[in-house]
Amino acid sequence: MSSPTGPVSGLPVRMPRPRQPGRHRRPEPAAAPAGAPPLVLAVPGTPDPATRLLAEEILSIARAELPGLDARIGYVDADGGSEGYPSLDAVLGYATAQHAARASEAREEAAADENADVWAAGPAAAVVPLLAGPDSALLRRIRQSVMSSGSVVELTDALGPHPLLAEALHVRLSEAGLARADRARLFTVATAADGIILATIGGEEAVQAAGITGMLLSARLAVPVMAAALDEEGAIARTAERLRGSGSRNLALAPCLIGPEVAETLPAVAAQEAGCAAAEPLGAYPAIGKLALAKYAAALGIAPEASLQGAPVR
Numbered sequence: 001m002s003s004p005t006g007p008v009s010g011l012p013v014r015m016p017r018p019r020q021p022g023r024h025r026r027p028e029p030a031a032a033p034a035g036a037p038p039l040v041l042a043v044p045g046t047p048d049p050a051t052r053l054l055a056e057e058i059l060s061i062a063r064a065e066l067p068g069l070d071a072r073i074g075y076v077d078a079d080g081g082s083e084g085y086p087s088l089d090a091v092l093g094y095a096t097a098q099h100a101a102r103a104s105e106a107r108e109e110a111a112a113d114e115n116a117d118v119w120a121a122g123p124a125a126a127v128v129p130l131l132a133g134p135d136s137a138l139l140r141r142i143r144q145s146v147m148s149s150g151s152v153v154e155l156t157d158a159l160g161p162h163p164l165l166a167e168a169l170h171v172r173l174s175e176a177g178l179a180r181a182d183r184a185r186l187f188t189v190a191t192a193a194d195g196i197i198l199a200t201i202g203g204e205e206a207v208q209a210a211g212i213t214g215m216l217l218s219a220r221l222a223v224p225v226m227a228a229a230l231d232e233e234g235a236i237a238r239t240a241e242r243l244r245g246s247g248s249r250n251l252a253l254a255p256c257l258i259g260p261e262v263a264e265t266l267p268a269v270a271a272q273e274a275g276c277a278a279a280e281p282l283g284a285y286p287a288i289g290k291l292a293l294a295k296y297a298a299a300l301g302i303a304p305e306a307s308l309q310g311a312p313v314r
Contacts, residue, residue, distance in 0.1 A: 132158065
């Protein structure tokens with residue numbers, strides 16, 4: 001289980017990689033500044049063990065990239081009876097109380113500038129929505145929790161669009177046998193799709209954002225990619241017909257989703273209606289943890305030693 005203060009013993013935690021010997025070793029990642037506000041991952045969907053493990057894995061990736069990072073989980077849809085699944089309101093309330101205590105201590109020590117807590121006057125936390133793209137309804141609820149926290153809290157945008165999401169989608173499609181793992185090597189997959197439906201949720205704004213990621217995915221796969229909304233009735237099937245009308249015959253559905261934000265069966269049902277196969281959601285692909293950290297770092301002006309450039313799939 002998790003708590004407002006962080007992961008509870010027993011859950012898998014990704015540890016920082018051991019330092020490699022030799023002069024060609026990778027640079028050590030920068031450590032989180034002492035006293036920096038916590039990263040609060042705002043997790044949508046019904047809280048359950050699978051969602052908790054996924055969120056913990058994503059934060060483990062972020063901690064591996066920025067050792068010392070204080071990272072916590074707040075469930076957008078948790079209520080007072082969700083034991084072991086702290087609500088976003090509760091996590092932000094706890095962070096606000098901690099921040100107020102630190103600010104009080106800093107005021108008492110203000111005479112010694114060299115020992116001053118540089119973060120005491122800053123935000124109490126930085127909230128990163130666990131969303132691959134904008135969802136105005138969910139973001140409105142998260143923003144309300146931020147406003148109700150009683151303190152200054154930074155709220156970042158959703159994780160996408162971003163080249164790393166296109167990379168992650170490519171990997172999920174290749175895992176399902178629906179795309180070549182590496183276009184540069186011209187490795188042939190008999191079931192590779194010649195048209196991709198990029199499924200998202202959140203209305204027209206989310207479809208437009210997914211369309212940007214879709215263009216990046218199309219460049220990687222050299223096949224047409226069209227975005228459509230899972231939460232709009234018939235949108236996936238209509239997009240499938242458009243792709244078939246333009247000459248595609250073997251279609252695939254790629255969920256541009258982390259996972260918890262929709263019912264588990266929804267992508268599969270939509271794919272069945274469109275008459276095509278489907279890849280898995282993005283889940284805890286490493287890029288998701290890196291993007292969450294990048295949003296946090298940008299909000300606070302921290303520069304972790306993390307690579308955020310899309311890389312070819314190997």
